[in-house]
Amino acid sequence: MADTLSNPIIQQAVSQSIQSRVGSDYGGFVPTFMWLARAGANVSPWWSPTRDRQLGAFWKSSDHLSGALYNFEAKMTAIPFKILPKDQSIKEYVRQAEETTDILMETAEFGDGWDVFYNKFIESLITFDNGVFVEIIGDGDKAGPIVGMPISIAILDSSRCTRTGNAMFPVLYQDTDGKMYKLHYTRVMFRSQMPSTRAEMFGVGICAVSRCLMVTQELIDVLTYKGEKMGSRPHRKILVTSGGLDPIDVARSFTIIDSAMDSAGLSRYSKVAVVGSASLPEAGLEQIDLSSLPDGFNEETSVTFGMAVIALALGVDARELFPAMTAGATRADALLQHLKQRGKGPGQMIQITESLFNQKYLPSHLKMVFDFQDDAEDRQIADIKNVRSTRHRTDTTAGVLNIRVSREQMLADGDIDRSQFERLELADGRLDDGTSVLNLFYSTDKIYQKYLQLTGIDDPADIEKNNIDTINPLIVAQLKIVNTDLVNKTGNQDVQWKAYQSRAALEYLQQKYQDKQQEELAAESALLQAQFKPGQSGNPAGRPVGTGKNQQLTSGGKPARPHTDTRNVDLRNPNMQHEANPKQDNLRPGKDDRQSPPSPTSPTSKK
Numbered sequence: 001m002a003d004t005l006s007n008p009i010i011q012q013a014v015s016q017s018i019q020s021r022v023g024s025d026y027g028g029f030v031p032t033f034m035w036l037a038r039a040g041a042n043v044s045p046w047w048s049p050t051r052d053r054q055l056g057a058f059w060k061s062s063d064h065l066s067g068a069l070y071n072f073e074a075k076m077t078a079i080p081f082k083i084l085p086k087d088q089s090i091k092e093y094v095r096q097a098e099e100t101t102d103i104l105m106e107t108a109e110f111g112d113g114w115d116v117f118y119n120k121f122i123e124s125l126i127t128f129d130n131g132v133f134v135e136i137i138g139d140g141d142k143a144g145p146i147v148g149m150p151i152s153i154a155i156l157d158s159s160r161c162t163r164t165g166n167a168m169f170p171v172l173y174q175d176t177d178g179k180m181y182k183l184h185y186t187r188v189m190f191r192s193q194m195p196s197t198r199a200e201m202f203g204v205g206i207c208a209v210s211r212c213l214m215v216t217q218e219l220i221d222v223l224t225y226k227g228e229k230m231g232s233r234p235h236r237k238i239l240v241t242s243g244g245l246d247p248i249d250v251a252r253s254f255t256i257i258d259s260a261m262d263s264a265g266l267s268r269y270s271k272v273a274v275v276g277s278a279s280l281p282e283a284g285l286e287q288i289d290l291s292s293l294p295d296g297f298n299e300e301t302s303v304t305f306g307m308a309v310i311a312l313a314l315g316v317d318a319r320e321l322f323p324a325m326t327a328g329a330t331r332a333d334a335l336l337q338h339l340k341q342r343g344k345g346p347g348q349m350i351q352i353t354e355s356l357f358n359q360k361y362l363p364s365h366l367k368m369v370f371d372f373q374d375d376a377e378d379r380q381i382a383d384i385k386n387v388r389s390t391r392h393r394t395d396t397t398a399g400v401l402n403i404r405v406s407r408e409q410m411l412a413d414g415d416i417d418r419s420q421f422e423r424l425e426l427a428d429g430r431l432d433d434g435t436s437v438l439n440l441f442y443s444t445d446k447i448y449q450k451y452l453q454l455t456g457i458d459d460p461a462d463i464e465k466n467n468i469d470t471i472n473p474l475i476v477a478q479l480k481i482v483n484t485d486l487v488n489k490t491g492n493q494d495v496q497w498k499a500y501q502s503r504a505a506l507e508y509l510q511q512k513y514q515d516k517q518q519e520e521l522a523a524e525s526a527l528l529q530a531q532f533k534p535g536q537s538g539n540p541a542g543r544p545v546g547t548g549k550n551q552q553l554t555s556g557g558k559p560a561r562p563h564t565d566t567r568n569v570d571l572r573n574p575n576m577q578h579e580a581n582p583k584q585d586n587l588r589p590g591k592d593d594r595q596s597p598p599s600p601t602s603p604t605s606k607k
Helices: 008-016 049-061 063-077 091-107 114-127 213-230 247-264 299-314 331-343 345-360 375-398 403-413 418-427 437-442 446-452 468-488 493-532 582-586
Strands: 081-085 132-139 147-156 161-163 171-174 180-183 188-191 237-242 284-289 366-370
Touching: 008 091, 008 132, 008 147, 049 063, 049 114, 049 213, 063 114, 063 213, 063 299, 063 345, 081 091, 091 114, 091 147, 091 366, 114 132, 114 147, 114 345, 171 188, 188 345, 213 299, 345 366, 375 403, 403 418, 418 493, 437 446, 437 493, 446 468, 446 493, 468 493
Parallel strands: none
Antiparallel strands: 081 366, 132 147, 132 188, 161 171, 171 180, 237 284
């Protein structure tokens, strides 16, 4: 403890904790009632504080149960955890999550670390009906709420915690120095297994030890029976005398053999005493065994059944605790049982832990996550995601579903989180409710108006009315303002998200105007190419009709219809003209190209 106290966080946790066990130079007294706990069948009925104290002593007296509990605790403490930001795109949240993970790993339980803390957490939860209690240590009056962020965490002795049922002060804690503390709900988190529905119990439940109490007692009795019958150097047989053999001589013989065994250093095994005399007529002895187990007793069956019940109480597969249970199990069955663990005892422990820390210890933008997967489970999850991905791609390609519906299914399946869904939708020009991101230009929210107000433009979303040359500089100016605020991280999380949405709206609007401009240029280019194509009817003089602003208009203001030539065209030789214009047939390359244009009075010009 002396080394760990050099950490300022641990020093602050010690000074702010209500527990005197870490703040005094001497150990607290052990109350008399702690020595009155009885094991075996003498466990009080459910429920009382005395019963929990007896349960704490009971499981320690059983080799089978204590071994199973150790296996379970070791399994749970070996599962790594980490604190993650709910929005991975915000670097400040990522940094804060990493820092919080390091603090919990190093400073929990007054510097003993996360593994010690979580081992106590699991043990309290599965061995006490009252459950586990954790002190959340932070600044402020110890009798009131925590001020600011929590500093650290430490386990409270469950036997010293009393549930009050009061929402503001749900727990009373009696410290080892005799003082009573009324804990504010921000300073304590607690939970039990199988909490009772009875209102007066305030959530007291039934722990794993209570769920296997009788079977564990039977295993204890078997071991006690074997120890009493087979241990302490019992007499292995009794000999009944006959034919004049004096029993006193037999008893003297047992005394002599006991002394001989003491000299030989035998403490468990007892040799057979022999007594007799050659002068005795028709002497005889009848042998009777004294140290044998009952007929029909099968220890392997008894232990296997007991371990199966203990595993059932802990919510794990029996083969996790007792290797003998694997006999006859196939590889597929073993894999199936392994994958089921997430939904059984270990899964419930992880859910309880994550729920408590997410509610009571971490800020709203962070979350605790346990990595409960191994290679086999990771492979299984990857295969499932691949099947879903193939289904989404097939449905989208076939037109059964659109991109948004596929993303909604991915969100529901956990393939993407909410933040990823919203950002993907923004990239496609939609808000999280499916409406167009351009609707933000009509919002009355002051933050949206700050970023999306385009001076002099009544309706920025009216792409047909507005000119790109006018609106594009305004969009660029507003993007500069948004990007400046995003980079400098001004405002809270809500402001940052609205700024991000505004940038997506401006970029989407800008793209819409650029797409319109490209469409107009492409249409004009296609029309020009069609007009200048050699030999194509509709422009015999080779003059461009014009498009867009250059298009010729009639007196009514409507676009002039292009001239249509009804001449017959020889498709085999498109450059040769026919009777419709016989003079053109005699034109020769070179010479005739230099002919002067026809006069205004010529038939060609009139036509």
